[in-house]
Each structure stands twice: as C-alpha cells, then as structure tokens.
Amino acid sequence: MTQILVSARRFGVYRNTIDTLARVPALRVALLAAIPLGWIAVANLAPLVQMVAISFQDRYPLPPGEPGQWTLRHYAAFFERPHYLAAFTRSFVFATLATVLTLLVMFPVAYYLSKVAPRNWRIRLLLLVIAPFWISEIVRSFAWILMLANNGAVNSFLALLGFPGLPLDLLYNNISLTIGVLYLTSLYMLLPLYAALEKIDDSALEAASDLGASPFKRLWRIVLPLSRDGIVGGCTLVFLLVIGLYAMPQLLGGSGNTLFASTIGQVFARAGNSWPLGSAFSMILIGVALAYVGLFAILFRSRGPGRSG
C-alpha cells in the first residue's frame, strides 16, 4: 500500500497537487472542509431555514406566478383551537413525567452497574441491558401489545392465578404508553448516568462512610452532586426523545389523548393548506422544547461548587 502511494509520487500532477496542498494550509483546510460545511448547510440548516420561512407564508406551495405573502396567522391558529393547546400541554406534562420516572427507575440500575456489581461482571451486565436496544420502536410497541392486550400474557397469567375481574384494561391508555416509553428511554438515561457514576472515586464514598455519613446523606451530598452532568444529560436526551414521539403513542396510547407530535403529523397529512400550519407548529414545538430543556440545564448547573460539596 505504502509502496503504491510512494510510486504514485512519480507522476508530476499527483506530486504537485499534494505538495501544493502541503505548502498552503488554507487550501488544504478548504478542500477538507468543503464536504462537511456543504453538508451542514444543505442537510442540517437549509431544511430548517426553509421550514421557518414556510411557517410565515400565507400559503405554500404557491401557485406559479403568485407572490408569497408573509403572515403570522399560522402561529395565531395554535392559540385559537383549545384542541391544539391541550395536546401541546399534554405532551409537555407527559414528557416531564416520563423523564422523571425514567430517572427514578434508571438511577439505581446505573448505580448498581457502575458501583455495586462485581467488577469483572460490570461490562457483561451492561451489555445485557444494552442488548435489547437495537430494536425498532415499532417492534417494542408490538411486544408490549402482546404483553398487555386483553388476551395477552399479563392477563392470562393473572387468570391462571385465579384473579377476579379479568381481563384488566391494560392497553391503549396512559399506563401502557408509559410502560412502553420507559422501555424506549431507559438506555438514553442509563448511558450518561453510568458514565458519570463510573467517574466517582470509590474512596470518596468510603471516606464519607468512615466519617459516619448515612447512606442517604452519602447519596444526597456526594453521589448526586457528582453525577449531576449525567443526570442533566440523560434528562435532556430523554425529554427531547419523548416530546418527539410519533409512532408509539399511536400504537400503545389511548385515542383520546393525542400528543403534539401526532398532531403535527396529522396536520401535514391533511390535504390543502397544511404545510405552513404544520411548520408553525413544528417551530413552536422546537422553540418551547429547547427553551424548556435549556432552562432546566441552566438551573441545574448554575449552583456554585460551594453548595454542592
């Protein structure tokens, strides 16, 4: 390989190109940066910028020859129908609760994996927990449908035990949705928590124990403050994931409580003048969600080190 590359230098064009690039760093950077910067512009920014523009358009796509008109009416439409506002609020409440629940469930799991489990087993146990996460949201929803349906696994197991009042209505409500969502979010919480907890020096915990700190006090004064970055990171990821959930709420959730992502999907699927309205709704969702998450991160991080110690 090296031989080929060396002998390629015999060709003048090739050699001169490479030597020029080596002499002029700016040219080298420009050549290297062309693809990434082009990608950022075309793939990451342009669709979003266009969406912002469409959200302010009166109509889109425009009939040929007609000038576009700028308007705020699609943003106003959001506040005019209580139906939209309700779905929006429901999304934020649900995402917040799901985030808190995921944190409460996953913190002990992450703590066990990073601190308590036998050292030579930790990686294996971590892999065990990560393994089911290479599965589509749809397959996971389906698996939970099989568990929770009227003649599903849980109900028939309870029937076997002789429970009265069966079948229980476990599916198509907030409970089934929460169970399914936790299934989806737990890894996104686990990995940041694990990374943060793993860094905590065991001797800090031992020292606290030796000095007479109770387990609760150790958790509150040492483990939680030191894993703050992991908590903030995990919560941010999970919240943004849940707020954008589209398929699972349709498969596991009840029909009466749509979340806002589904509303956006429905608006776009509707015929007629739907792109500007859907774009405006998307902007509202992004804006409020990022502000919400940002505020959370700032509040949680801005405490001085004096208070955390």
Next chain:
Amino acid sequence: MNRIPTAALPIWFWLFVAYLFLPLVVMAAMGFRDSNFIAFPIQQWTTGWYRSVLADEEILSALWVSAQVAVYSTTVAIAVGLPMSFVFARTRGPMRALMIAAIVLPAFLPVIVSAIAIRMFLGHLGLETGIAAISFGHAIGSVPFVVIMILTRLNAMSSNLADAARNLGADDVIVVTRIVLPFLAPALFGAMMFCLLLSFEDFVRSFFLGGVDPTFPVLLFARLRFGFDPGLAAISTIVLIASTALGLFAERHIRRRNMGR
C-alpha cells in the same frame, strides 16, 4: 456499605432486566402459536409462522429496502462524518462552538420535525420520496454520532505519530491512509455498525420520507394497525435476533480492538 441498599440494588437491577426481556420472550413464543389469532395461553405449537414469514414477498422486499437504506445512509454518514471530524478537530475559538452546534443540531430536534423539514426541502427541490430520500434523512440523523465517535478516538491520538511520519518523508495522503485511518479503524467500525442499526430501526424518517416501498418498521406499523397475527411476532423476533447479534458482535469487536492497542 449499608445492608439495605446492597440487597435492594441487585433485586431492582434484575427486575429491570426481566422488564426488558420478558416482552421479547413472550413475542418469540407467540410466533410459535398454532392459530391465526394472538392470544394466550399457547396450547398448540408450530414452526409454521416462522417458515411462512420468510416466504412472505412483502416482508422480504421491505427487509431488502431497509437493508439498502441502511447501507446507503451509512456510507454517506461516514463519508461526511470523517472529514467533518478532521475539520472540527482543527477548528479553534468561537467558530468551534458554532460548528459543534451546527453538527449536533439534528440530534436535538424532535425526529418528526426534522423528517418533515427534510420532506418539504426535498419537495421544494423537486426530488421524489423513496429509498434515496430515506437514506438522506437517515444520514442526517447519523452524522452527529459518527462525528462524536470519531472525535473521541481522534483526541486519543498523539500528533507525534503523524509528525514522525512526515519527518520521514511521508506526504499527506500516506499519513492519512497509513497512520490516521488505521488508528481510527475501531471508531470507524463502531460508527458504521451504529449507523447501520440506527437506520434499520428507524421509523419516523422512513415513514415521512418513504415512497411506495416501505421499510420494514413502516410495513410492520401498517400491518399492526390492521390486526395482529403470530406471523408478525415471528418476523419481529427474527429481526430482533439478527440486529441484537450484529450489535453485540460490533460491541465485542470494538472492545477487543481497543484493548489490543
């Protein structure tokens, strides 16, 4: 350590493991039910569903679409992500923060918004939905992860290696192909597997950017809305086992490579 937490933590952990695996075991078992309907308990068993789904043209073609999309999007994501990490590693000052924000932006947008924005953008350019559009969408979602995975490895590389090679007369092409890329190989492999699996499991982007031919998750979604039969459990189980095996293989491979160095 205090007695109560040490007893409670393993129990909590194993309960969580049960929560993860029980539905999957149930799903695998349902694929063996000898009936047209989904119900428990399973009285008669058959391997018929597992055999018949593998002859189902619609499912096979959806799997094929998914595989194509996975390969295309991964190729694009690596081709873009690799030079992007090089550029980012050399960026300094305020540009650095701006650039990282632009790079990770797609990972922070709700997927549905990103998918619809891409759909409108492609429509504006007059491009069709379909395999190419889905691949483009998946690549957009994957690039941030590729960059992060490669950067992590790149930061561990000392610049002495490249400098030594240059002093010995190597030109840039030789430095990149013989020093930098081999050093990045584990990260590149990891990023590749990650992109493949991420693309294969994606629903929302495939749903909004797809044309006539659905990817596997989109087909499964459509069928689930009509009703369930054990065949869906069977094919889901097959896909589940295949992708988990691939994920675990990648995980092992990367760890071995990293330790070997």
